Amino acid sequence: MNDPQKAAEQIAAAAKQNAAFYLTEIPPEIEPTRRLLEHSGIAPENVDAHIRKILIEQRDKAWAVFPYGAIGSFRFLDFNQTLQDPLFETVSKRLRAPGSAETFLDVGCCLGHIVRQLNAEGVPSERLYGTDLQASFLDLGYDLFRDRDSTRATFVAGDMIREEEPRLEELIGKIDIIYASAFFHLFEYEDQMKAGKRMVKFLRPENQNAIIFGHNGGPKIVGWEKYVLDEETWRHMWDEIGEATGTTWKTEMNVESNDEWIKVRFARGSTKIQNARDRLSKVAILIDRVTKKG
Known part of the structure; x- marks a missing residue:
């Protein structure tokens, strides 16, 4: 800012x-x-x-x-929810598979604990990336895990929704798997579009098994623009992203709700977003995956 x-x-x-x-x-x-x-x-x-x-x-x-x-x-x-996600386990195995050269990016990585977790599970740190808007968070991560001089993971500060962001250009075309957790729900629809298009730029164009996944959610706070994903709008958004980037995406979403929370799970692709301010006092979104079709 x-x-x-x-x-x-x-x-x-x-x-x-x-x-x-x-x-x-x-x-x-x-x-x-x-x-x-x-x-x-x-x-x-x-x-x-x-x-x-x-x-x-x-x-x-x-x-x-x-x-x-x-x-x-x-x-x-507390990232137990991530560790208990079968998709995270699948991704970890995919990254650790013999001969794998695939790369992983955590978007909105905060202090970088997911990157460190994958490294602890055996993924070489040189294939792990993290980005966050706040450079100070990345520095705190180095202090917290005491690995500033030892890790070979790449951490980059940058704004995912800024039209021109030179700091993030080094990620273009380098990534195979993107983890976007506690991220999409921070933005309105148009900014989610911008972030999604930038994620597509990060992905290796030759990898037809590219995937975007994560868990997103948060309580509705008066005065904030909060959006909850639903299948139709999320799919529509990723159709638009695909058209703009020359790619095609498949989405899946399962919704669970109680009196306080909505939990949304999606897989392979993109889905819909709608303003939840007038409908829900609290919103939680769990994103399973967005997968490239072509």
């Missing part, structure tokens, strides 16, 4: 809106992060102290950069 005053106002407004998400205690569902910290070289007997001292400090630094709800609630430490 080029206007410092406008940026400061947006951060202040987001902090007020997301105040309910700011927790003072680390939640118990952080075992995946605990294992990653041990993999990063922190002795098991020191992990708890690291979590108590370092992680809270790092979380507060990240919150100061921008007060995302996932930061305040320590959601960035």
Whole structure:
């Protein structure tokens, strides 16, 4: 954002809106992060102290950069949902397959825990990429996992919806699998279109098995434009993206809902988005996959 005053106002407004998400205690569902910290070289007997001292400090630094709800609630430490997704397991096996040279990109990677998780599972770090709007988040990730000098993963700061973004050009044509979690629901329809088209540019054009997947969701907050994916509009959006990029995409979506949340699962392609402000008090979107057809 080029206007410092406008940026400061947006951060202040987001902090007020997301105040309910700011927790003072680390939640118990952080075992995946605990294992990653041990993999990063922190002795098991020191992990708890690291979590108590370092992680809270790092979380507060990240919150100061921008007060995302996932930061305040320590959601960035809890990625059990991702690990329990059969598609994530499939992707991990695909990346670890003998002779595989495929690459993986986490869009909106925050501190880069998914990239580190795949590396811990055996995927060579030189085939792993992460990008986030906030360069400070990427720096905090290096501090958190203590791998600034050891990892060969590539982390790039950039704006996915900016028309011209030179910082992201190094990713063009390099990626086979894109993970976009807690990402699409941040934007209105037109900006989701921009992000989707940029993702297509990142993919290797010769790979007909390219895939985009992830989990997206978030509570509706008064004053924010929140969109929930439905099958028809999401498919329509990716039809438009395909037409603009000369590609074709297949989508699948399963919807589960209760009184508070809608959960949307999609596979192979693209789907529809509609404004949920007038219908839902809370929205959760789980994206399974978007797969290239041609």
